Amino acid sequence: MKRVGVIGGGQLARMMIAPAVELGLPIGVLAEAEGAPAALATTLVGDYRDLETVRAFAATVDVVTFDHEHVPQAVLRALVADGVVVRPGPDALQYAQDKLLMRERLGELGLPVPAWGRVASPEELAAFISRHGPRVVVKTPRGGYDGKGVRVIEHAAEADDWFASLAEDGNGGSLLVEEFVEFSRELAQLVARRPGGEIALWPVVETVQKDGVCAEVVAPAPASDGPVSETAAAIAVAVAEGLDVTGVLAVELFETVDGRVLVNELAMRPHNSGHWSQDGAVTGQFEQHLRAVVDLPLGDPSPLAPAAVMINVLGGPEGQSMPDRYDRAAALNPSAKLHSYDKLSRPGRKVGHVTLIGDDAERVLADARAVAAVFAD
């Protein structure tokens, strides 16, 4: 069996460990620090930005994949030049690393995106606001996550600090600015793609963010039969094929008040919007990602029940971890699946999630919220 090496020791790497064990796939992790969520499978601790560190790690595995998208292109390209199998490869991953590149490429592929612009100065930003305002959304192209690096603004001066830090970085960079999309809800379409092109799609899901952070996911998205799910699926397949993605791809979408579906963001790895599939689909996203990157036939992504709900545990009593409250949560609902990332709670920190499946989405949502609430207070 091929040995899988995951760069990054966060919860996504952690959640690849169980399916790797089940499949009998050797798995190793390059973690940033001792005691990271994926410590169980950590084989090297070091800096993923350092080529020699990443090379030493890659030498111990047959295929390299990712927990996060922050490995520099120069490092990835050097690995490929060494003959290392990297999935997804740097040509695909660059579009998940840089929102400006992503917007440009999706436009070339003819995919629906919000009106957007590349702005290199407050004057250019002001010009975009006068065309698309009063509100616009300004984003740092690189390094953002969980809403960090995203600001809703009305005046160009509200991004002055970002322009200043771009100038300090000396990379002469630009910011991404987008029209403020009036969406009725946010959706996500997850897809897995094997190197030869085989594709498997989970149903489109609804995601709810609080303060820019994913809070809840309902799978499938309610009332998404027909055009919405077909459009979401077609977009995700077009992205996976157009960008030559291997492994799991998450396409975050806006469903607009006037019924259009627009692409917001891409992630080329398992994604929070797919956690429900661990317990709610025949093949969960972590197993599927492993299958795809080692080039095994993909598993069946069909849901196991009419509805699945995943609720993130964000925060909780400071210094505690989820297992401290397992007694209460498990007693409250023996059907709830509890997932801990082995992190100590801090305000707003994602420390785990709760998943529940059932016949009726509203009922499942209420029941899942009740279990998640046990970890919040």
Ligand code: ADP
């Ligand atoms: P991140 O990379 O941090 O997840 P996103 O680009 O996905 O950032 O934006 C985070 C959230 O901000 C989105 O989930 C959405 O709720 C909101 N958002 C982003 N872009 C827009 C937009 N153009 N119009 C309206 N809301 C937006």
